Amino acid sequence: MKSSAxxxxxxxxxxIFSTEETREDAKREKVxxxxxxxxHSFPDHPFQVRDDDAMKETVESIKEYGVLVPAIVRxxxxxxxxxxxxxxxxxxxxxxxxxxMPVIVRDxxxxxxxxxxxxxxxxxxxxxxxxxxxxYKMKLDAIRRQAGRPSKExxxxxxxxxxxxxxxxxxxxxxxxxxxxxxxxxxxxxxxPQLQQMVDDKKIAMTPAVELSYLKPEEQTLLLDxxxxxxxxPSLSQAQRLKNFSQEGHLxxxxxxxxxSEEKKPEKNDLTIKxxxxxxxxxxxxxxxQMEQVIIRLLDGWQKKRQRDQER
Numbered sequence: 249m250k251s252s253a254x255x256x257x258x259x260x261x262x263x264i265f266s267t268e269e270t271r272e273d274a275k276r277e278k279v280x281x282x283x284x285x286x287x288h289s290f291p292d293h294p295f296q297v298r299d300d301d302a303m304k305e306t307v308e309s310i311k312e313y314g315v316l317v318p319a320i321v322r323x324x325x326x327x328x329x330x331x332x333x334x335x336x337x338x339x340x341x342x343x344x345x346x347x348x349m350p351v352i353v354r355d356x357x358x359x360x361x362x363x364x365x366x367x368x369x370x371x372x373x374x375x376x377x378x379x380x381x382x383x384y385k386m387k388l389d390a391i392r393r394q395a396g397r398p399s400k401e402x403x404x405x406x407x408x409x410x411x412x413x414x415x416x417x418x419x420x421x422x423x424x425x426x427x428x429x430x431x432x433x434x435x436x437x438x439x440x441p442q443l444q445q446m447v448d449d450k451k452i453a454m455t456p457a458v459e460l461s462y463l464k465p466e467e468q469t470l471l472l473d474x475x476x477x478x479x480x481x482p483s484l485s486q487a488q489r490l491k492n493f494s495q496e497g498h499l500x501x502x503x504x505x506x507x508x509s510e511e512k513k514p515e516k517n518d519l520t521i522k523x524x525x526x527x528x529x530x531x532x533x534x535x536x537x538q539m540e541q542v543i544i545r546l547l548d549g550w551q552k553k554r555q556r557d558q559e560r
Contacts (some may be wrong), residue, residue: 295372296376319352359390391419440458
């Protein structure tokens with residue numbers, strides 16, 4: 249390791265997974281080199297640690313510069329320390345063959361640790377929808393416990409919290425997503441693991457997935473069978489109809505098959521250009537129809553010119 253724990257630079261390296269608050273705290277707190285064998289994963293850690301190109305870059309950077317942003321850990325009752333932030337850095341250290349890693353030890357309760365864990369990772373790129381869903385739900389539950397409110401599934405209550413902030417405000421802090429989008433991600437926790445995987449694999453889009461999350465578990469199982477038999481996933485309009493049928497108590501094998509076997513309407517491919525953008529190119533007396541005729545004529549000429557150029 250080329251940089252010791254006593255001489256760690258917190259500005260030249262990159263930990264893009266740490267929040268600005270974490271970096272500022274790290275400047276003030278004691279940094280300790282700790283054996284990797286003493287570091288254990290956060291319980292139910294929602295973010296996967298992947299051996300991808302980004303990990304390779306992190307390993308090479310650590311080999312050259314060392315770990316310049318220490319991980320955040322807390323003592324475990326069973327011995328050793330629990331990683332709050334730094335799971336990827338720990339894995340990169342293992343791949344780089346390093347025996348230790350710089351850390352900052354904090355005495356945090358479960359809820360405070362959960363919030364820091366989510367905030368330290370949620371800014372990363374390439375986070376799967378299911379990872380965001382689980383992480384936001386964990387943070388929401390932690391915020392509610394801190395505020396002394398009972399946890400209610402999949403709702404973000406707008407009540408007073410800390411320093412005048414609502415749970416909705418606190419949930420969106422240090423997050424790249426709006427509070428509305430966060431609520432949509434939290435709904436994905438109501439999907440079966442198989443449907444969550446289809447969202448992660450981009451086989452089902454986010455918007456219809458949110459609608460499908462309102463189906464009962466047994467209806468979601470039936471939907472998976474129907475998807476397999478029809479070799480098609482629900483469009484937004486189909487997902488909305490499935491949700492409505494479910495809420496009305498009319499969703500069964502026959503109604504689901506009828507909805508899923510409908511021919512999907514092709515997506516509109518209209519192009520609209522506002523008149524004020526075009527008006528400067530035409531006399532004021534020109535009507536929209538006249539402008540359209542001129543544009544088509546010019547495009548025809550442009551296309552013919554391209555064809556002639558390609559034939560040369």
